[in-house]
Amino acid sequence: MTVNEEQTTISVALEDLTREVEALHAGGYRLVQIGCTGTGETYEINYSFDKDYQYRNLRLTVEPETEIPSISGIYWGAFVYENEMHDLFGIPVTGINIDFKGTFIRTAEKYPFSVTRSGGDRCRNA
Amino acid sequence: MPERIVVPFGPQHPVLPEPIHLDLVLEDETVVDVVPSIGYIHRGLEQLVQKREFTEYVYVAERICGICSFMHALCYSQGIEHIMGIEVPDRAKYLRTIWSECSRLHSHLLWLGLFADGMGFENLFMRSWQLRESVLDTLEDTTGGRVIQGTCKVGGVRRDIGQEKLDEMHRALDPFEEECRDLGDIFLNDDTVKYRLQGLSVISKDDAYALGAVGPTARASGVPVDHRETGYAAYGDLGFKPVVETAGDCYARCAVRVKEIYASIDLIRRAIDQIPEGALDVKVKGTPDGEYFSRVEQPRGEVVHYLRGNGTKHLARARIRTPTLANIPPLVKMLPGAQLADVPVVVLSIDPCISCTER
Numbered sequence: 001m002t003v004n005e006e007q008t009t010i011s012v013a014l015e016d017l018t019r020e021v022e023a024l025h026a027g028g029y030r031l032v033q034i035g036c037t038g039t040g041e042t043y044e045i046n047y048s049f050d051k052d053y054q055y056r057n058l059r060l061t062v063e064p065e066t067e068i069p070s071i072s073g074i075y076w077g078a079f080v081y082e083n084e085m086h087d088l089f090g091i092p093v094t095g096i097n098i099d100f101k102g103t104f105i106r107t108a109e110k111y112p113f114s115v116t117r118s119g120g121d122r123c124r125n126a
Numbered sequence: 127m128p129e130r131i132v133v134p135f136g137p138q139h140p141v142l143p144e145p146i147h148l149d150l151v152l153e154d155e156t157v158v159d160v161v162p163s164i165g166y167i168h169r170g171l172e173q174l175v176q177k178r179e180f181t182e183y184v185y186v187a188e189r190i191c192g193i194c195s196f197m198h199a200l201c202y203s204q205g206i207e208h209i210m211g212i213e214v215p216d217r218a219k220y221l222r223t224i225w226s227e228c229s230r231l232h233s234h235l236l237w238l239g240l241f242a243d244g245m246g247f248e249n250l251f252m253r254s255w256q257l258r259e260s261v262l263d264t265l266e267d268t269t270g271g272r273v274i275q276g277t278c279k280v281g282g283v284r285r286d287i288g289q290e291k292l293d294e295m296h297r298a299l300d301p302f303e304e305e306c307r308d309l310g311d312i313f314l315n316d317d318t319v320k321y322r323l324q325g326l327s328v329i330s331k332d333d334a335y336a337l338g339a340v341g342p343t344a345r346a347s348g349v350p351v352d353h354r355e356t357g358y359a360a361y362g363d364l365g366f367k368p369v370v371e372t373a374g375d376c377y378a379r380c381a382v383r384v385k386e387i388y389a390s391i392d393l394i395r396r397a398i399d400q401i402p403e404g405a406l407d408v409k410v411k412g413t414p415d416g417e418y419f420s421r422v423e424q425p426r427g428e429v430v431h432y433l434r435g436n437g438t439k440h441l442a443r444a445r446i447r448t449p450t451l452a453n454i455p456p457l458v459k460m461l462p463g464a465q466l467a468d469v470p471v472v473v474l475s476i477d478p479c480i481s482c483t484e485r
Contacts, residue, residue, distance in 0.1 A: 005356045007419055031338045033430055033447035046432065046445075048419060053356050055419060077337040077455030084451075087165075098161070105165030106147075 009046075009057040014066065017047075020058055021071045024049045029056060031071075034081035036089045043091060047071070064090070072097040080104075128153040133466065137166050141244045141470040144480035148473070152466060160461045162454055167484045175444035180206055180414055180435065181280050183444065187431070190446065191482040192273050193233045194424040196225050198431075198482075199278035202444075204358060205420030205433040206280045212408060216360070218282035220401040223360040225265070225275060226422075227390040227397070232261040233425035234383045234390075235306075237477045238313060241380060244474045245322050250312060257305055264295060282407025296398045303391045310384040323377035327460040327472040330374055339456040340449045341427020342382040343476045347374035353423035364396050376475040383477070386425075413439050424449055426477050448482035 012020050029049035037044045039061075045068065047058040062068065070093050072078040082093045083104035093099075131152050137145030145166040151159035171190055175183050187202035188195045200222055207214060214222075239254035262272045268287045269275040277285045287295075313319055329339070334347035344351050345368055352368035354361045369385040371378035414435030421430050427449030434443040453476045464472050 005421075030335055032428075033432075033445075033452070035432055035445040035447065037432075037434065037443045037445065039442075048430070053353070055421075057419065075336070075338065076459075077452075080451060080454050081447075100163065104163055105168055106163055 005053045005055065007055040007057065009059055011059045011061065014060060014062065014068070017058070017060055018069055018071065018074070021047065021074050024056060024058075025074050027051065031075040031078060031081075034071075034078060034085060036085045036091060038089065043089060045085070045091070062091070065092075067092045067094050069093075070095040070097070130158070135469060135473075139470070141240070141474060142478075142480075143240075144478075144484075146478060146480050146483070148461075148469075150461070150466070150469060155466045157461050157464050157466065157469065160458045162458060164454075164480070164483055167480065169484060171485045172444050172446060175441045177440070179439045180441050181410065183441065184279055185276070187444075187446075188274055188276065188278070190448070190485045191479055193236065193479060194229055194426070194429075194482070195273060196229045196275045196278060197422050197424045197429065198446075199275075200226060200359070201420050201422035201424075201429050201431045202433070203278050203280045204422065205418045205431050206414055206435075208418045208420065209414040209416040209433065209435055210280075210410070210412060212281055212410065214282050215405040215408065216402045217286075217404040218406050219360045220363075220397050221283050221285075221287060221406070222278060223364070224287070224394055224397050224401075225269065225277060226359065227393045228261055228265050230390045230425045231387060231394075232258050232265070233477075234387050235261065237383060237425075237474075238309070238380075241471070241474050242313075244470045245319065247319070250309075253309055257302070257309060260298075260302060264298075267291065268295075279407065281410045282405070284406070286406055292398050292401065296395065299391055299395050303388065306387050306391065310387065313380055313384050319380075320377060322471070323380060324373070324375060326376040326468055327464050327475065328373070328375045329456055329460045331372070333459060334374065334456060337455045337459060338452050339427075340452045341424070341477075342379055342386065343427065343453050343456055345369060346371045346378035346382045348372040351428070353421050353428050356421075358422065360397060360400075361393075363400065364393055366393070376471060379475045383425075413437055414441065426450055426479055426482070427452065429482075446485050448479065448485060450476070450479045450483045453478070454483075 029051040032048040032050045035046045045060040049056045079098040082096050083100045085091045087105040133150045135148040137147045147163045149161040184199050188199040190198045235258035239251045242250035266272045269277045331348040334344050335349050350368050350370045354366045415437035417434040430447040432445040436442040
């Protein structure tokens with residue numbers, strides 16, 4: 001039997017992020033991915049979840065210097081995406097359960113790797 | 127209390143054809159913690175989307191991986207088609223399904239060979255790869271390419287498979303399935319293989335789901351997630367039921383892949399039986415303006431292509447979440463408790479594809 005896939009995206013404020021993620025976790029959703037998109041002066045961060053092929057996407061829009069709270073306390077595996085987001089885009093994420101501090105993706109270039117990054121870099125190797 | 131030592135595993139290791147690094151924290155010979163790191167061959171292919179036209183990027187998407195190359199092209203093309211409202215002809219959907227399942231077949235046979243090699247079962251390795259060769263030959267006959275097929279494009283497919291070739295493929299499926307079942311019988315029933323794999327690095331259903339495991343890694347723990355159930359390409363017509371095991375150990379992960387080989391052969395057989403006549407593609411007009419999270423079930427699990435068009439011929443963003451990246455957290459959780467000598471087998475049990483991960 002074919003299952004219909006639905007995708008919905010809702011914007012969330014930074015202060016509501018953790019609460020929204022907790023609600024999805026409590027609702028039985030699995031974490032699919034966290035991805036960052038540079039949109040000129042800001043970054044869009046997509047937190048994607050799935051339950052029975054129903055795709056829920058939380059969208060956070062932040063300035064380059066904004067610190068993002070980690071969701072790895074809710075979804076343990078989120079550290080992969082949060083470290084990746086930090087290493088490639090320079091997004092500061094606070095409270096990651098396994099914080100590689102810029103060494104998760106071992107590129108020869110100093111992070112942030114992305115040439116799309118704008119603004120100053122407050123991320124520093126430990 | 128035993129002294130703790132850290133043993134580096136990779137980026138160069140006999141069982142790893144591609145580089146990934148794990149810091150293994152050991153107490154005597156037992157793994158107690160694992161710290162992974164990637165990025166040794168990071169290629170920045172996501173960034174390249176801003177420099178290639180959206181129709182050309184199919185070639186780049188296909189080169190993300192040398193094993194599931196066709197499925198990357200398919201996932202990307204389906205995403206663009208969804209954004210642009212393009213309806214692909216039915217024959218193209220069936221051809222995409224046939225080539226996808228051929229990719230899954232050769233990927234699983236490749237993995238079975240590597241897994242056998244990791245266990246030290248050399249002749250089983252050679253037998254697996256011998257069978258894989260016939261799938262690669264079919265891919266070469268029908269697409270012109272063994273590794274990179276180049277047949278998927280936005281709006282359909284570039285090449286057809288003639289009825290004579292389809293009939294030949296259909297006739298070859300029965301003896302091929304028999305050989306695969308003989309091979310699978312060893313993986314599933316050989317005492318040495320079972321002794322080596324059963325009970326090794328168990329991950330529970332709840333943990334697999336909570337950690338975001340995908341593909342055979344998730345299904346071996348009883349999580350019935352397989353994106354083919356959504357009916358993309360021709361899967362909706364053919365009908366599909368995921369292969370699920372419940373033990374959650376290395377043996378279950380192996381068993382899922384063995385049984386998925388049989389399922390793929392069955393899907394190809396039914397796709398050849400039901401493939402309709404008709405056009406191979408539709409003309410693509412305009413440029414993509416919008417966004418979509420395109421998802422396809424690759425041999426290693428669900429891949430996600432997030433595509434965003436801005437109305438120009440270049441996409442604003444392509445973000446690709448590959449199955450191996452999603453399976454790293456489960457790997458980190460399943461390794462503690464394993465013996466050092468078992469680490470290569472456990473790492474291989476998630477079928478890591480670093481090429482995909484380092485897109």
